[in-house]
Every structure is written in C-alpha cells, then in structure tokens.
Amino acid sequence: MFRRWLDRYNRFMYGRYGADPLFYTMLVAAFVLNVFNRLFFRSIFVLAAADVIFILALLRYFSKNIYRRREENRKFCAAFAAIKREWQLFRDRIRDRKVCRYRKCKYCRAILRLPTDKGKHSVNCPACHKRFDVHIRF
Ligand SMILES: [Zn+2]
Structure with missing residues (x-):
C-alpha cells in the first residue's frame, strides 16, 4: 500500500523540481508569519502574505522549469551567505572590541x-x- 503511493508520488515528481533551501525557508517564513499573525497582529493582510509565500513555495516545488528554480535558489543562497558574512563580522567586532x-x-x-x-x-x-x-x- 505505502509502496504503491510512493511509486505514484515518484512518477508524479519525475521532471519536477522538488525541495531546496529556498523552499524550506519559504515554508518556515510562511509558518512563522502565520503564528505571529495569530499571536500579535490578527491581520488579514499578514495572513494573505503568509498564504502567498506558502503557495509560491508549493508552485516552486512542483515546477518543471528546473533551470529557473535552480537559478532562484542560487541567488537566494548567495544573498543569504552575504547576510551571514555581515552578521558574523558584526558579531566578531562586538566580541573583539577590547583587543x-x-x-x-x-x-x-x-x-x-x-x-x-x-x-x-x-x-x-x-x-x-x-x-x-x-x-x-x-
Ligand atoms: Zn587589500
């Protein structure tokens, strides 16, 4: 039974993009926005933004345009690495401020x-x- 579902899923996903770091980040962002909205904002616009991010993540996951999805992910990873580098430099500056x-x-x-x-x-x-x-x- 499970084996048959797995085969059907694999056949469906053949030629589709699947998950990447940008996909997981979008899922986490949609989830965090949703939780924060329920706790603090209670706004229909924040909820709509979370839903749009979630739908875009799913569209990317099932997309057959692998080249464009890979390019989006490459740009995302480069931007994320730049932000991480700046953050580490900021942290090191504070840590080493006396020496x-x-x-x-x-x-x-x-x-x-x-x-x-x-x-x-x-x-x-x-x-x-x-x-x-x-x-x-x-
Ligand atoms: Zn130099």
Missing part, C-alpha cells in the same frame, strides 16, 4: 583585523600586498 579593530582595505576591500593601538598606522594588506594608512581613534 582589535576591523578595517576594510581601500584597494581590495578585504577585512583586516588590527590591534587596538591608538593613532595613525601604516598597514600592509595580506590579500593584495598594498600599503595604506589607517587611523584608530578609540
């Missing part, structure tokens, strides 16, 4: 972790090997 300062290289935009020595310093970037001045005030 070092973070500065961006003005040539290659690499992040440099410098000791907290107040004043003007000449710094050699380890990524592009160019020398430039930084001013650490506090």
Whole structure:
C-alpha cells in the first residue's frame, strides 16, 4: 500500500523540481508569519502574505522549469551567505572590541583585523600586498 503511493508520488515528481533551501525557508517564513499573525497582529493582510509565500513555495516545488528554480535558489543562497558574512563580522567586532579593530582595505576591500593601538598606522594588506594608512581613534 505505502509502496504503491510512493511509486505514484515518484512518477508524479519525475521532471519536477522538488525541495531546496529556498523552499524550506519559504515554508518556515510562511509558518512563522502565520503564528505571529495569530499571536500579535490578527491581520488579514499578514495572513494573505503568509498564504502567498506558502503557495509560491508549493508552485516552486512542483515546477518543471528546473533551470529557473535552480537559478532562484542560487541567488537566494548567495544573498543569504552575504547576510551571514555581515552578521558574523558584526558579531566578531562586538566580541573583539577590547583587543582589535576591523578595517576594510581601500584597494581590495578585504577585512583586516588590527590591534587596538591608538593613532595613525601604516598597514600592509595580506590579500593584495598594498600599503595604506589607517587611523584608530578609540
Ligand atoms: Zn587589500
């Protein structure tokens, strides 16, 4: 019985996109919006937004345009990785605030972790090997 249902599902899903990180994120977002709406907002618009996200997630899951879905997921993962990088830098800046300062290289935009020595310093970037001045005030 279960085997037959599984075969039917597999036949139906043949050539369809299925789940990816964007799909799971959309499901979680729809669920969280729904719960927050029930607890705090009680708005029909927030509920509609949650439903739209849920329906879009299902449409992506069953879509046969695999190339476009994969491209959407690639863009989502790149944006998520950029946000995660910024968050980790923010967290590290707070954690290391007493021992070092973070500065961006003005040539290659690499992040440099410098000791907290107040004043003007000449710094050699380890990524592009160019020398430039930084001013650490506090
Ligand atoms: Zn550099």
